[in-house]
Amino acid sequence: MTESFDAIVVGAGQAGPSLAGRLTKAGMQVAIIERKLFGGTCVNTGCMPTKTLVASAYAAHLARRSADFGVSIESPIAIDMKRVRARADTVSTNARTNVETWLRGMDGLTVIEGHARFESPDTIRVDDRVLQAPRIFLNVGGRASIPDMPGVGTVSYLTNTSILQLDMLPRHLVVVGGSYIGLEFAQMYRRFGAQVTIVERGPRLIAREDEDVSEAIRDILAGEGIAVRTNATCIGFKPHADGVAVDVDCTSGDPFVVGSHVLLAVGRRPNTDDLDLDRAGVAVDARGTIIVDDTLATSVPGIWALGDCNGRGAFTHTAYNDYEIVAANLLDGASRRVSDRLPGYALYIDPPLGRVGMTEMEARRTGRPLLVSKRPMTRVGRAIEKDETKGFMKIVADADTKKILGAAILGTGGDEAIHGILDMMNAGADYPTLQWAVPIHPTVSELIPTVLGDLTPAA
Structure with missing residues (x-):
């Protein structure tokens, strides 16, 4: 017997649960299918456990440097790896439990655990259950790629x-x-x-x-x-x-x-090779990435792909934005597009790298006249006070439009400070607007207006 729904969401990663929430609030009967762990990559094997480990590693690093700050700690520092792992496991488990509890308590939502496979463009089988819906959303994520290297x-x-x-x-x-x-x-x-x-x-x-x-x-x-x-x-x-x-x-x-x-x-690869996408006619590229248009619609009407499996972003925040785009277009009468998204991300080594927009290398390839400014973190009071002065800030702008094209902040707090630039770029403001802001002292962000004031023509 076929079970009918208004929508089916495959995958309970970053985009799927929030989309299910919007669809059910709009009065739809929705099924969400998850074959393994609720919360997807971020919660289980990505951001949350790894950044918990990064925090433990930073604590060990700071402890070894304690004498630099006038603090005496017995040496050598001991690392309890069982406790380190347990801490990361707890963070992931709590987040995963919260996601699952939220979904199971959602009115209008049927939670199904199992492996989803297409039988046709509007029909999915999960073990012995057959589900049908006019709208299907794929949020199946990705996994580590293992190239065929010798040995x-x-x-x-x-x-x-x-x-x-x-x-x-x-x-x-x-x-x-x-x-x-x-x-x-x-x-x-x-x-x-x-x-x-x-x-x-x-x-x-x-x-x-x-x-x-x-x-x-x-x-x-x-x-x-x-x-x-x-x-x-x-x-x-x-x-x-x-x-x-x-x-x-x-x-x-x-x-x-x-x-x-x-x-x-x-590298990573999408989890699309065992969904029987060919039975639905959903087009993929050579890597198995689901091909989508600017609204995240696939080659088949009524099927969308969100998150890592669509090749349009490999981050938790881009997956969540995929949900926002789809929900706004379907439920709010909007016309939001992926191409309007401003790329931003971070590398969580210490000090972290915060990035937004184009690199200087990418900007130069456009052939437009550029302004570039760069300052070392040794000029940032907050970094000096923390004795964390490695790295630098760099901003690239269009000399004609005065718009910021991109920025990199490699330094303490760089993953947070970059948002001051990201927000201005997202608002379409020119760089003099941010240059005349009055940031708080002492912060990493306070050097941004100074860096903007030093923009000079690129050589």
Whole structure:
């Protein structure tokens, strides 16, 4: 017997539950399907547990530096990895329970646990239940990508998910992948006391950022004793008596590095390969990403894709904004579009990197006349007082329109201070408007007007 609903939401990640809430409030009968853990990546294997671990690692780092602040703590600092993991587990469990409790108590919502598969464009099967609805929303998230690198099937390795289960300290963690996920785990485990090596195929870390940002981050990590091997042209794996031998380079330097543990942090892939999307006619690209238009509609009328599975953003906040776009267009008569979204994100090493808009490199490619300004964090009073002066601020603006095109704040509080610039860009204000703001002292944000005042034509 087929069960009929006004809408079906597949996946209880960041976008799905909120969308279910809006749809049910509009009087719809809705089914939400979750096959594993309520809350999705952010709650279970992403932001919440990892940033909890980052906080524990920061506490260890600060404790080791206590003498710099005139505070005496017995040395050496002891790390209780079982307690560290338990703390992260508690944060995730509480958040997951809250999401599930909210959904199960929602009027008009049927919560179904199981694996959803399409049978037709408007019909989904979950085990022995058949559900039908004129509107279907896919919020199925993503997982770690495991490329077919030489020897990868012959060794044990960790992903961003499985590493969260560690309750012991690796002797030597080799992180394969020099981008956002890999760098966060590299620094936190170094601060917990492990030897750490980062292996990156490209010529520099986080290649999508400007070169000065990449180099500054490399210096920060190297300064904490993390080995960084870029231009790793021959990455491969072999079992070793001491763990795993990771082939690094065929031409120069030590040809391999031996780690007790290996973390593969080389990208993500969408969870779309077992939904039977072909039965619904939903188009995907070569990576399995669901193809959507500017309103997040798929190739099939009545089916939308939100969050990591649609390739239009890989962050919790972009997934939530996907929900906002879909809900506004369907329920509020709006015409919101993904292309109106201002890109912003952060890298949660310490100090963090806050980013919004274009990089300087991207802005230069547009060919427009640019203004650029850059100031080191050594000029920020708040950073000096905290003795956390690594990094810099950089702002890029259009010389003709006076609009800010992008900014990077690599420094203490950079993930928060960037919002002053993000908000002004979102409002469409020109940079002199922000330049004449009067920020609070002492804060990191107070240097932003000064940086704007120093904008000069790009060389």
